[in-house]
Amino acid sequence: MLKPLITGNWKMNTTIAEGVGLVMRLRELVRGVEDVEVAIAPPFTSIHHLRFLIADSPIKLAGQNLSTEKNGAYTGEVSGEMLRDVGCDYVIIGHSERRQHFAESDETVNKKIFAALRAGLKPIVCVGETIEEREGGKTLAVVKRQIKTGLKGLGPGMVKDLVAAYEPVWAIGTGKNATAEQVEEVHNALRELLYEKFGTASAKDLRIIYGGSVKPENIDSFMAQPNIDGALVGGASLKAEDFARIVKFKKTSRGKHS
Numbered sequence: 193m194l195k196p197l198i199t200g201n202w203k204m205n206t207t208i209a210e211g212v213g214l215v216m217r218l219r220e221l222v223r224g225v226e227d228v229e230v231a232i233a234p235p236f237t238s239i240h241h242l243r244f245l246i247a248d249s250p251i252k253l254a255g256q257n258l259s260t261e262k263n264g265a266y267t268g269e270v271s272g273e274m275l276r277d278v279g280c281d282y283v284i285i286g287h288s289e290r291r292q293h294f295a296e297s298d299e300t301v302n303k304k305i306f307a308a309l310r311a312g313l314k315p316i317v318c319v320g321e322t323i324e325e326r327e328g329g330k331t332l333a334v335v336k337r338q339i340k341t342g343l344k345g346l347g348p349g350m351v352k353d354l355v356a357a358y359e360p361v362w363a364i365g366t367g368k369n370a371t372a373e374q375v376e377e378v379h380n381a382l383r384e385l386l387y388e389k390f391g392t393a394s395a396k397d398l399r400i401i402y403g404g405s406v407k408p409e410n411i412d413s414f415m416a417q418p419n420i421d422g423a424l425v426g427g428a429s430l431k432a433e434d435f436a437r438i439v440k441f442k443k444t445s446r447g448k449h450s
């Protein structure tokens with residue numbers, strides 16, 4: 193089992209100066225953290241500047257999105273190779289805000305996963321249902337479809353660096369988080385699907401993290417679940433103290449999946 197992964201998604205927030213302030217504070221607060229992997233996804237414009245501040249800290253960098261293409265006439269796009277070049281280890285793919293505002297489909301997500309792996313980035317693949325889908329009893333069907341189509345064509349040898357992020361759309365930015373039990377149910381179903389698709393040996397290190405109004409007050413209950421391997425944090429990642437508290441979630445003796 194890999195270490196839990198706590199990632200901060202800054203979205204379209206922070207100037208360079210604001211990002212520097214946040215990282216300076218954060219790196220002090222997470223100094224010496226070894227049992228948890230910490231990553232931040234700042235806006236593209238700040239990444240180059242911040243990479244020098246996180247050297248000698250446990251903080252890694254993630255892109256918030258990437259192009260399906262490597263280079264060429266794609267005005268406004270940023271490729272996986274460019275993200276790697278600027279020091280990113282991870283990239284978020286298929287966030288619901290990209291699906292909603294930029295018409296990203298499961299097929300686009302699939303192309304972006306291949307683009308990320310080609311560039312040597314670890315994809316954090318987001319899935320999640322809307323409130324209508326949940327109320328209609330379709331949650332598991334929706335997230336399984338998103339995973340099946342999103343990961344189409346990947347072989348067992350390609351998934352060890354993959355991270356799946358379950359982010360119910362209704363919990364993102366709303367302050368209304370899913371309960372730990374609701375999340376555990378979905379993660380458990382996703383784990384079974386991934387084991388079935390790629391085999392237990394290949395998929396055993398694949399982390400399934402939760403996102404949607406994660407806060408210092410609720411992180412411990414999520415991390416106590418056997419199938420929750422970390423968190424994708426939006427709003428609370430913009431406050432160094434809150435994000436650091438999330439990184440330093442309380443370890444419980446409850447066993448994790450094997």
Ligand code: PGA
Nearest residue numbers: 364365403404405426427
């Ligand atoms: P939130 O965002 O923590 O502000 O709900 C989560 C996300 O969008 O990844």
